[in-house]
Amino acid sequence: MPLQMRTLVIPALHREASALAGEYHSNLIRDIFHNLCAVMPVTEDDDIYSLIRQIIGEDSSSATTQFLELAIYFLSNKLFDKYTDEYWKLNDELLRWFKIGNHHRLLRGILSSRTPTIDALAEGLFASALRAEDLALSRIFLESGLKPDIELSFFEYTTENRYGVIFRGTPLKVATQRSNISLLKLLFEFHANADRASGFTNVLVWAVEAGSVEVTRLLISEGAFVNTVPGPGPTLLQAALERGNVEIVRLLLDAGADVNPSGIYEPRAIQSKDGIETRRLLQLGADVNAPAGEYDGSTALQAAAKNGDLPLCYTLVQAGADVNAAPAAPGDAAALKGHMDIVKYLLDRDADVNWPPADNGGLTSLQAAVRSGCTELVEFLITQGADVNAPAAIQWGVTALQEAVRTNSKPLVDLLLEARANANDKPTTSYGLSSLQYAAEIGEDDLVETLLRYGASVNGPVAHRMGQTALQAAVGNGHFTTVRLLLAKGAHVNHPGSIIESFGTALQIAARKGYVRIAKVLIDARANINAPGTRKREGGYYSGTALELAANHGRIDMLKLLLNAGADITTGAGRRQLGNALERATRSGHDAVAKFLECHQVSKEDMGIADGSVEAGVFQIMEE
Incomplete structure (x- = not known):
């Protein structure tokens, strides 16, 4: 227009x-x-x-x-x-x-x-x-x-999206989303099709997901198909079960909903928060061991264990539920929530106390119990033979000891170490930390000393990617006393970190973050002030020396410390370092830092010398 x-x-x-x-x-x-x-x-x-x-x-x-x-x-x-x-x-x-x-x-x-x-x-x-x-x-x-089934599209604002969204669907979808029974009846009076797709699915999906019992009843009575599968998600029956909406579950079952759906979609377990409906599902032939979804699903028994529903666990086990079903044993789910009674019941039914964790962030029963923080449950599982050094999940996994340290649970750390947990463990994933590195990261000196006393190596291996030594982890989080403790215990002050995507040396980390007091301690411990920076990946971003990183982040106090401690600005490499630092400060808008560095930038021609190094001591460090 x-x-x-x-x-x-x-x-x-x-x-x-x-x-x-x-x-x-x-x-x-x-x-x-x-x-x-x-x-x-x-x-x-x-x-x-x-x-x-x-x-x-x-x-x-x-x-x-x-x-x-x-x-x-x-x-x-x-x-x-x-x-x-x-x-x-x-x-x-x-x-x-x-x-x-x-x-x-x-x-x-x-x-x-x-x-x-x-x-x-x-x-x-x-x-x-x-x-x-x-x-x-x-x-x-x-x-x-x-036509009552005309496909509409319009722009409207919602409480969830103040910028507006585009609505696409039939008049039935409009009425269903608003739970307007009178409007729905009017549309059906003019022969609207309750089973016609509206947008990506039929309107019954919207009613079930909204938990609207009366709308669901009306749509079913008008012929809506109850076995619709909305995309890759759960069936309508599964959605109602997961939400614990017993009335809608009954409506769907009465209308012939399939209790064991199959097809091109990921199978998901029949789960119910209501024991009566679970028994009815089983009577209708529901598979008590239907597999869980790939990412966020659970089997029926896993869901009952996670929810702390012991009577429902009884019902499912009596119906033949597998107490060691993949991807995680039901006992692991119960342990994660600290449900001692369910863990004991499942172990009595031959659940494997050392069932391995699921690949993607899964936990063993003991690891899950540690995460729950329930000391009594951890003690019980150890007495039942739980492996305190059981391997962690392939992705995002942690050992029991690492989880206890990470969550700063000193009683659980002591309990696991007394049960012979390995204090000198390694990072479990390419991005992870060891127990000692976790302790240093959170700055808990007591935990650091405890782990060292039980045999942790102060210079233990780092993760392959973005890994940090205990010293680097402490420096990166500004834990001054932990840094001094680790140096006193022999931490290597110039360790470069992981092979791929390193954070740099401890001094470079301190320079980037502006931790002057920590940097002084590192320099006193003979940190290499002029250590070269690292590259994130081959041919990729260059991190920088300590001087360059301090300039890049506008840390003028850090620059003064580094220059007074002997940062090289006189040799050929030193002049390049100073030039890089000045360029970074200028590009980042740190004018005061740039002016400070310009005072130290003297050309060889001005000094009347040829190419090559410039002897140390020629420059007096300038102060603002």
């Missing part, structure tokens, strides 16, 4: 319809109408205008008539993009005009002329009537011949 036309009509879209009767607004509409006539191709032969005159007479001078003509002209000729505020505000304004003025006869007359122009107008107004949940006007549109 041309900018000139849009500018003229927008003011009329933000008023309440009742304001049209005022003299000021009548004059405003008249002015807008006459101005628009000058820029729009309006002719006396326009079908819309002739139809309006037939209904309301020849007098087209009133402001109300002119507003109506303008609104219909804009909407029927699609002069607004339907996914804009302007389009729907104009639709809503016109709809309010029909409603407030009770101009139903006029609306019926307009809709009786079934031309493409009128159809375009009717579709937008019908969507507005549905959005407003206006039964009377919605009935007029349906009686005029609009």
